[in-house]
Every structure is written in structure tokens, then in C-alpha cells.
Amino acid sequence: MKNFKTHLEGRDVVFSAVSVINGKRSNKVRKLISYSKYYLSISKNYLIKEFDLLYVHFLSHNAPILTLLLFFFGKKKPLVVNVHGDDIIKSKGKKIDKLNKFVLKKTDLIVVPSSYFQNIMLSNYPFLNAQKIFTSPSGGIDGNKFYNIPRPENTVPIFGMISRIDAGKGWDDFLKALHILKLKGINFKAIIAGQGLEENKMQQLIADLDLTDNVNFLGLVKQDQLVNLYNQMDIMVFPTRREAESLGLVGLEAMSCKTPVIGSNIAGLKTYIDNTKNGLLFEPGNTQELAKSIEKYLNFSKEEKNELREAAFKTAQKYEANYVIAQLNAKLEQLCTKN
Numbered sequence: 133m134k135n136f137k138t139h140l141e142g143r144d145v146v147f148s149a150v151s152v153i154n155g156k157r158s159n160k161v162r163k164l165i166s167y168s169k170y171y172l173s174i175s176k177n178y179l180i181k182e183f184d185l186l187y188v189h190f191l192s193h194n195a196p197i198l199t200l201l202l203f204f205f206g207k208k209k210p211l212v213v214n215v216h217g218d219d220i221i222k223s224k225g226k227k228i229d230k231l232n233k234f235v236l237k238k239t240d241l242i243v244v245p246s247s248y249f250q251n252i253m254l255s256n257y258p259f260l261n262a263q264k265i266f267t268s269p270s271g272g273i274d275g276n277k278f279y280n281i282p283r284p285e286n287t288v289p290i291f292g293m294i295s296r297i298d299a300g301k302g303w304d305d306f307l308k309a310l311h312i313l314k315l316k317g318i319n320f321k322a323i324i325a326g327q328g329l330e331e332n333k334m335q336q337l338i339a340d341l342d343l344t345d346n347v348n349f350l351g352l353v354k355q356d357q358l359v360n361l362y363n364q365m366d367i368m369v370f371p372t373r374r375e376a377e378s379l380g381l382v383g384l385e386a387m388s389c390k391t392p393v394i395g396s397n398i399a400g401l402k403t404y405i406d407n408t409k410n411g412l413l414f415e416p417g418n419t420q421e422l423a424k425s426i427e428k429y430l431n432f433s434k435e436e437k438n439e440l441r442e443a444a445f446k447t448a449q450k451y452e453a454n455y456v457i458a459q460l461n462a463k464l465e466q467l468c469t470k471n
Contacts, residue, residue: 275453279388302417397413
């Protein structure tokens with residue numbers, strides 16, 4: 133959200149009011165307090181502040197308060213809703229989905245991160261007009277932050293994973309694939325960066341699979357340091373099993389550094405990874421196939437690897453932030469002009 137705001141401000145967009153939830157909610161009481169303050173801030177800004185349009189990130193988080201405001205006070209200005217993944221996938225069939233539908237029917241523009249997610253929206257909400265859905269890939273990739281750093285070829289291949297260490301993210305599939313490679317006598321190093329609820333489980337699995345000497349877990353790495361990690365890797369592995377992986381920005385960040393991605397053939401990843409052209413795809417959760425994909429990359433010639441790197445970079449350029457934000461800004465200006 134910070135990058136989204138910063139990029140638009142760079143195009144002279146003024147945010148007259150901003151409502152955000154700060155910090156994590158570790159229990160129900162704190163969550164209730166946080167959301168109460170958040171909803172109060174939204175209500176205050178909606179009723180008092182002047183604005184040309186209302187831009188909302190994460191539909192289901194905001195649907196309750198938006199429903200109340202729209203129902204009792206009506207729509208003041210054009211409404212734009214940016215959906216990200218879990219806010220739609222996890223709400224399907226639940227009570228909150230009724231509120232989502234109410235808000236979506238009032239929405240002037242729905243912003244989605246990928247064509248994959250556009251199809252999900254049209255499938256889940258048949259009343260939507262496809263012309264009201266605009267694809268904008270999560271703020272895009274900042275080429276000034278993610279770029280190739282020329283270096284000598286690694287003597288021992290380095291595989292990397294940048295991810296939340298949570299259920300469904302596939303960190304366990306990555307480790308099991310590495311174990312398969314080690315049993316085959318393949319020499320390698322692996323880097324894992326991220327944090328999450330399953331860090332302890334991951335550390336235990338690293339030990340159980342005898343990967344302690346192969347895997348370096350770095351924990352949370354600051355964004356400005358990621359460029360160095362991507363450039364250390366021969367390949368980045370993106371093993372998610374989540375249908376809500378609406379784009380997968382870290383994959384594009386790696387590709388912007390000319391680091392090919394071996395990713396799950398799922399959700400948003402399959403919209404930008406072209407198998408054997410700019411990366412490799414494997415069946416989600418299939419550790420044997422993931423191991424084979426890694427081994428396949430290792431067996432590529434130097435020329436084939438370079439072609440993959442260059443193709444990965446060209447793909448990432450299509451998601452460059454300045455281009456992406458310019459398109460979104462033009463769409464928002466058009467919406468304000470119409471109203």
C-alpha cells in the first residue's frame with residue numbers, strides 16, 4: 133500500500149484522507165479495538181473530508197463499514213475497490229460475501245492484480261460488467277530497486293525462496309524437493325527469507341531432512357536488501373499452493389533481476405511464467421516434479437540459461453511500476469472526468 137500511495141503521489145495525486153490499520157492484532161480484543169478505530173476513521177473521512185474518488189484496498193475487510201455508509205448516506209463520489217486475493221477467495225459462501233456483493237454493485241471500478249483474478253471475479257459475481265474490471269499488477273516492479281547485478285557464475289548452484297512461512301505457501305514442498313536432490317547426490321545451497329507462523333515447523337523439517345548444511349534461513353529481510361538476494365540465486369522457487377495467489381510479485385521482482393523462477397502452475401503465477409521460455413512451471417504440491425524442474429534447469433546449457441534469464445527480464449519489464457501506475461492513474465482520471 134505504501135508503494136501504491138507513493139507512486140500515485142509522484143503523479144500529483146493528493147490523498148486528502150487515509151485510513152489504515154496499524155500493527156498486528158494478536159487476539160480478539162485487540163482486533164476488535166483496531167477495527168473499531170479503523171471503521172471510525174473511515175466514517176469520519178467519508179462524511180467530512182473532500183475527495184474526488186474513494187479508493188479501497190481489500191474488499192471484505194472494508195465491506196461492513198462501506199455497506200453502512202453507502203446504505204445510510206449514499207455514494208458521494210466514484211468508488212474504486214482493489215481486490216487482492218484472500219479478500220475474495222476466503223469470503224466465498226460466507227456471510228461477509230453478501231456485503232461484498234452489495235458493495236461491488238455500487239462500485240464504479242474494480243482493480244484486480246491479474247487476468248487470472250479477473251476471471252475469478254466474473255465467475256464469483258456474474259452480475260459484474262467485465263468493462264468495470266481493470267487489471268493493474270499490484271503497483272508493478274520498481275526497476276530502480278530490482279535490477280541485475282553482474283557477477284561470476286556460482287560454483288555451487290544457489291536456489292532461493294522469498295515467502296511468508298505460512299500454510300499453503302509451499303515452503304515444505306521446497307524442502308522436500310531439496311531433500312530429493314540431495315539423495316541424488318546433487319550439490320547445492322539454498323536461501324530462504326521470510327517470516328510467518330510456521331517458522332518453527334520449517335526449522336524442524338530442515339533438521340529432519342538433513343538439510344541444515346544446505347539451507348540458510350535468513351528470517352525477514354528488508355525490501356531494499358532483496359535485490360542482493362535475488363542476484364545471488366541461480367533460480368528462485370515459488371512453490372505456493374494457494375489459489376488466492378492473485379499475482380505473486382516476488383516472482384516478478386526476481387525476474388527483474390534476471391533470475392528465472394520455477395513456480396507452481398497456479399493462480400497468478402501461470403499468467404507470467406511461460407514454461408521453459410522465461411521460467412519453469414510444476415504441478416502445485418508435487419515435490420517430485422519440482423525436484424525434476426530444478427534438475428532440468430541445472431542441466432540446461434550456459435546459452436539456454438542465459439536465454440531464460442533474458443526472457444525473464446523482458447517479462448518483468450512489462451510490469452515496470454512507472455508504466456503500471458501511469459495506466460492506473462489514467463483510468464482513475466477518466467473515472468473522475470465522467471463523474
